[in-house]
Amino acid sequence: MLSEEQLESGAVTKRGIEIVRGDGSRIWDSNGKEYIDMGASYGVCNVGHCNPYVIEAVQKQLSELIYVSSSYDNPARRELMERLIEISPSGMARVFLCNSGTEAVETALKFTLKHTGRTKVVAAKRAFHGRTLGSLSMTFNPSHREGVSDKLFPVDFVTFGNAGELNDIVTEETAAVVLEPIQGEGGVHLPPEGYFKEARRICDEKGALLIVDEVQAGMCRTGKIFAIQHYEVTPDIICIGKSIAGGLPMGAAILHDKLGPMPKGSHGSTFGGNPLVCAAANGALRYMIDHDLSGRSETLGKRFLEGLRGIGSMQVREVRGMGLMIGVELKTRSGPYLSALLEKGIAAIPTGSTVIRFLPPLVVPGEEIDMTVKTFAEVLDG
Numbered sequence: 190m191l192s193e194e195q196l197e198s199g200a201v202t203k204r205g206i207e208i209v210r211g212d213g214s215r216i217w218d219s220n221g222k223e224y225i226d227m228g229a230s231y232g233v234c235n236v237g238h239c240n241p242y243v244i245e246a247v248q249k250q251l252s253e254l255i256y257v258s259s260s261y262d263n264p265a266r267r268e269l270m271e272r273l274i275e276i277s278p279s280g281m282a283r284v285f286l287c288n289s290g291t292e293a294v295e296t297a298l299k300f301t302l303k304h305t306g307r308t309k310v311v312a313a314k315r316a317f318h319g320r321t322l323g324s325l326s327m328t329f330n331p332s333h334r335e336g337v338s339d340k341l342f343p344v345d346f347v348t349f350g351n352a353g354e355l356n357d358i359v360t361e362e363t364a365a366v367v368l369e370p371i372q373g374e375g376g377v378h379l380p381p382e383g384y385f386k387e388a389r390r391i392c393d394e395k396g397a398l399l400i401v402d403e404v405q406a407g408m409c410r411t412g413k414i415f416a417i418q419h420y421e422v423t424p425d426i427i428c429i430g431k432s433i434a435g436g437l438p439m440g441a442a443i444l445h446d447k448l449g450p451m452p453k454g455s456h457g458s459t460f461g462g463n464p465l466v467c468a469a470a471n472g473a474l475r476y477m478i479d480h481d482l483s484g485r486s487e488t489l490g491k492r493f494l495e496g497l498r499g500i501g502s503m504q505v506r507e508v509r510g511m512g513l514m515i516g517v518e519l520k521t522r523s524g525p526y527l528s529a530l531l532e533k534g535i536a537a538i539p540t541g542s543t544v545i546r547f548l549p550p551l552v553v554p555g556e557e558i559d560m561t562v563k564t565f566a567e568v569l570d571g
Contacts, residue, residue, distance in 0.1 A: 211238025214553040228538035235432035237552040243435035246472030265467040282446035286462035290404030290430025291319025293440035307364035313349035315375030352387035370416035373405035377516025385420035398425040411512035412487030435473035486512035496562035
C-alpha cells in the first residue's frame with residue numbers, strides 16, 4: 190500500500206505518524222499510541238476532537254438537508270450569522286460565509302477594494318494571512334512566496350507594533366491596514382499596549398479600513414471570543430476560520446455596519462454557508478458559550494505560561510502568549526525538540542525554525558498542561 194506522502198502533491202510536510210481517532214484533547218495513531226494534542230491541528234479543534242455538540246448538530250442536519258445554495262434562505266445559516274453578529278464587537282452587522290480563513294481574507298480584501306475604490310494595502314512584517322494569491326500577497330515570509338512573488342500585488346509591510354511607522358506609511362490612497370491581533374505563524378508575537386487604538390485612529394484619519402485576521406487567535410483562544418476585544422477596538426472587517434465549525438471547513442468575513450451591503454453578484458462561494466457546516470458551527474459556538482471557553486482559556490493560559498516560564502532552561506530565549514496561544518522561542522532549531530516531544534506523546538507544532546507553538550484544544554484538562562510542561566522540561570534537559 191502506498192503512503193500518503195507517495196500519493197499527495199508533496200507540498201505538505203508530514204509528521205511521520207497516522208492519526209486515526211480523537212477525543213477531546215487526545216489523539217491516537219494507527220498503532221494505538223495516545224498523544225496529548227498540543228497543536229489542535231494548527232488551532233482548528235478549539236472545542237476538542239469529536240465534540241458532542243458538533244456531532245449532534247451535524248447528525249441532525251445530515252438527516253434534513255446537506256446542501257443548498259446560499260441563494261436560498263436556510264435556518265442553520267441564518268442562526269449562524271445572527272450568532273456571529275451577536276458575539277462580535279458592537280457595530281458588526283453583516284456576514285459573508287466561505288470555506289476557510291484564507292478565503293475570508295480574500296473576501297475582506299475584495300470587499301475593501303470595492304468599497305474604498307483604492308488599491309494600496311498595508312500589512313505587517315512576520316504576518317501570515319493565507320496561501321492563495323491575494324492573502325499570500327499580505328503574508329510576509331519569503332519562503333511562502335517563493336516562485337510566485339512576481340504574481341502577487343504590491344503590499345507595504347510595516348513593523349508589527351510600531352505605530353509611528355504605520356502612521357507614516359498609511360495615506361489617503363490606502364484601502365486597508367490588515368493585521369493579526371496576535372501574530373501566530375510569525376512566532377506568537379503580541380502588540381504593545383495601545384497599538385491597535387493607534388491603528389484604528391490612523392485608519393480613521395486616512396479613510397482606510399482596518400481588517401483584523403482572527404483566523405488563529407479568535408474563537409475564545411486568547412481569553413476573549415475575539416482577540417481584538419482585549420484591545421477595546423472595533424475593526425471594519427473581522428476574518429475568521431479554522432476553529433469556527435469544530436473541525437469542518439468554514440471561514441467568514443464579518444462586516445461593520447458602516448460598509449453597508451455589498452453590490453449583488455459582487456462575490457460568491459459555492460459551498461460557503463452550506464447548511465451542514467453551518468450546523469456544525471452553531472454547535473461549536475453553543476459549546477464555546479455554554480462552557481465559557483474564553484474564561485477557561487484565560488485561566489489555563491496563565492497556568493501554562495507560568496509553568497513554561499518556570500522551566501528556566503538555558504535553551505529557551507523567550508516564552509510569549511495570551512490565553513492558550515503560546516510560543517516558546519528557543520536559541521536553536523526547534524525540530525529535534527518537537528520530535529522528542531512527539532516521541533513522548535506530546536503533539537506540539539512549529540512556527541518558523543526556532544519557535545515551538547502550543548495551541549491545545551480549549552477543553553484540555555489542567556493536568557495535561559502540567560504534564561506537558563514537565564515533559565517539555567525533560568526534553569529541554571536532553
